[in-house]
Amino acid sequence: MSNTSYYSKEGLEKLKEELNQLISVDRPSISQQIAEARDKGDLSENAEYDAAKDAQGLLELKISKLQDLIMNARILDESKLDVSKVLLFSMVKIKNLQNGAIMKYTIVPESEADLKSMKISVTSPISKGLLGKQIGDKVEITVPAGTIPFEIIEITRL
Secondary structure, eight states, X not given: OOOOEEEOHHHHHHHHHHHHHIIIIIHHHHHHHHHHHHTXXXXXXXXXXXXXXXXXXXXXXXXXXXXXXXXXXXXXXXXXXXXSBOOTTEEEEEEETTTOOEEEEEEEOGGGOBGGGTEEETTSHHHHHHTTOBTTOEEEEEETTEEEEEEEEEEEEO
């Protein structure tokens, strides 16, 4: 039994595109490799055949996991989320109370996290410390570098 995962519409589309690529391009390619290796003779001593069969097994496992993930995925309607507190898909502006630095993060599902785009996973220490908090709240978040005090300055939606 799988857990329900929440995605933005774009995030779910990305997963579906990846699954389509695996099924329509990668699967036929590996089948072709197996056929070519089989044509080369004795299968008991054919390393090429064994490698292609292993690759096929890994691909089928990946396809199965992706299908399960998509089947249990739910799209979160961001327009109906409360903007008074930090939730999934919140854009949060926080101030580091130690050094005065201001940062702006978007809290996203783990599969959509991208630190370069300032999108942090809902499972990250910073997100966990911010979830459910409101503008003006001060929180102390334990990160690998230690405990850092933050103040929530602004909460918006995408």
